[in-house]
Amino acid sequence: MxxxxxxxxxxxxxxxxxxxxxxAQDPLPVPYDHHNGVVVELTxxxxxxxxxxxxxxxxxxxxxxxxNTSGNKQIGWQTLAPLLANEGRCVVSFTYGEVDGPWxxxxxxxxxxxxEAAHELAVFVDExxxxxxxxxxxxxxxxQGTLVPSQWVQFQGGAxxxxxxxxxxxxxxxxxxxxxETPDAVRPALEAACPACADMLPxxxxxxxxxxxGIFDPSIDYTxxxxxxxxxxxxxxxxxxxxxxxxxxxxxxxxPSSTAGHLGLLADPTAAELVLRxxxxxxxxxxxxxxxxx
Numbered sequence: 001m002x003x004x005x006x007x008x009x010x011x012x013x014x015x016x017x018x019x020x021x022x023x024a025q026d027p028l029p030v031p032y033d034h035h036n037g038v039v040v041e042l043t044x045x046x047x048x049x050x051x052x053x054x055x056x057x058x059x060x061x062x063x064x065x066x067x068n069t070s071g072n073k074q075i076g077w078q079t080l081a082p083l084l085a086n087e088g089r090c091v092v093s094f095t096y097g098e099v100d101g102p103w104x105x106x107x108x109x110x111x112x113x114x115x116e117a118a119h120e121l122a123v124f125v126d127e128x129x130x131x132x133x134x135x136x137x138x139x140x141x142x143x144q145g146t147l148v149p150s151q152w153v154q155f156q157g158g159a160x161x162x163x164x165x166x167x168x169x170x171x172x173x174x175x176x177x178x179x180x181e182t183p184d185a186v187r188p189a190l191e192a193a194c195p196a197c198a199d200m201l202p203x204x205x206x207x208x209x210x211x212x213x214g215i216f217d218p219s220i221d222y223t224x225x226x227x228x229x230x231x232x233x234x235x236x237x238x239x240x241x242x243x244x245x246x247x248x249x250x251x252x253x254x255x256p257s258s259t260a261g262h263l264g265l266l267a268d269p270t271a272a273e274l275v276l277r278x279x280x281x282x283x284x285x286x287x288x289x290x291x292x293x294x
Contacts, residue, residue: 027086028050028051028082028085028086029050029082030079030082030083030086030293030294031078031079031267032079032267032268032269032272032293033078033079033267034076034078034079034263034264034266034267036078036267037049037074037075037076037077037078037266038075040074040075040078041072041074041075041104041107044074045103045104045107046074046103046106046107047074048073048074048081048093049065049073049074049077049078049081049082049093050078050081050082050085051081051082051083051084051085051086051091052065052073052077052081052085052091052092052093053073053091053092053093054085056085056090056091057090057132058088058089058090060088060089060090060138061134061136061137061138061163061164062089062090062091062092062128062129062132062134062137062138063084063089063090063091063092063137063138063139063140063279064092064093064121064124064125064128064137064138064139064140064149065077065080065081065091065092065093065140065141065145066093066096066121066139066140066141066142066145066146066148066149067093067095067096067109067110067141067142067144067145068110068142068143068144068145068169069110069111069143069144069194069196069197069200070108070109070110070111071109071110071142071145072095072098072107072108072109072110073093073094073095073109074093075107076142076145076263076266077093077266078266078267079266079267079272080140080266080272080275081093083272083276083294084276084279086294087276089279090132092124092128094120094121094124095107095109096109096110096112096117096120096121096148097109097110097111097112097113097116097117097120097196098110098111098112099111110144110145110196111193111194111195111196111197112195112196113195113196113199113206114144114147114148114151114195114196114199114200114206115151115155115206117144117148117151117196118148118149118151118152118155118156118158119152119156121148121149121152121158122152122156122157122158125137125152125158125161129161135161136160136161136162136163137161137162137163138162138163138164138165138166138279139162139164139165139166140166140168140275140279141165141166141167141168141170142167142168142169142265142266143168143169143170143171143232143233143262144196144200146167146168146169146170146171146239147170147171147199147200147206147210149162149165150210150215151206151210153165153217153220154210154213154214154215154217155213159217159219159220160219162217162220163220163221164220164221164222164223164278164279165220165221165222165223166222166223166225166275166278166279167222167223167224167225167239168225168265168266168271168275169225169226169227169230169232169233169236169239169262169265170224170226170233170238170239170241171200171233171238171239172207172211172215172238172239172240172241173202173207173211173238174200174201174202174203174204174207174238175200175201175202175232175233175234175238176201176202176234176235176238177231177232177233177234178201187201215241215243216241216243216245216246218244218245220245221245221247221278221282222243222245222246222247223246223247223249223274223275223278223282224239224240224241224246224247224248224249225249225251225265225271225274225275225278226239226240226248226249226250226251227250227251227252227258227260227261227262227264227265227268227271228250228251228252229252229258229259229260229261229264230261230262230265231261231262232261232262232263233262236250247278247282249274251265251268251270251271251274254270254274254285254287254290255270255287255290255291256287256290257290257291258270258271258290258291269291269292269293269294270285270289270290270291270292272294273285273289273292273294
């Protein structure tokens with residue numbers, strides 16, 4: 001049912017090394033609207049977001065964007081991909097855990113088991129490193145895309161390949177979106193239609209194994225960016241975790257007026273600025289920057 005699509009990953013990574021220097025170009029437009037990704041997928045089936053998977057070189061680590069459940073390499077990254085590219089970063093994205101079939105069926109990713117998705121990520125990152133000559137990557141994930149890299153880091157040899165790891169709407173304790181009394185009733189249907197969804201239920205074998213091993217590798221700098229308006233990661237504090245190398249940021253602590261929810265976090269100007277700073281110098285943002293677009 002689920003396709004790992006590994007040959008596509010190779011084609012994407014190889015494209016990064018076509019030219020020896022970054023192409024000079026005007027800044028890419030940056031849309032601050034998470035609905036824009038669906039429009040672009042319809043007009044550019046199977047494509048990449050602006051700024052991602054294009055020939056480039058950079059003195060900094062390539063940034064790997066890891067999408068959410070039911071997302072893909074294009075839909076979720078319409079804000080961050082061009083924004084990061086405008087900052088001179090090499091940006092790469094891929095689709096994992098998709099259903100076998102022609103587009104638009106294969107445009108829906110993040111459904112297969114998370115451990116299989118992590119294997120796809122491992123192959124993708126190895127190809128990116130080989131083609132760019134970089135020693136490490138930075139990771140930016142959203143929702144399930146925060147758990148997939150953790151599986152890779154902790155169990156599949158990814159720890160020494162990551163410098164900075166930024167998580168948007170993480171769920172280290174899972175999500176109780178179905179309500180505390182319903183998981184047993186819905187689990188069989190979830191395991192059949194969306195194994196990853198079952199992996200994200202509180203107390204799932206996947207989450208217990210990850211938490212028992214330790215979520216955070218001590219060699220990596222982690223930043224968790226949460227929104228108190230999240231109605232998919234329930235409670236939103238599931239994304240909060242303490243460790244010496246972990247920074248937790250609740251969006252509304254920086255920008256009290258922000259109403260960005262789970263998907264809105266992907267296009268929120270303040271959240272985007274937090275991502276940029278987490279990947280750069282970790283400098284704080286004051287309230288005067290709330291909602292400002294670059």
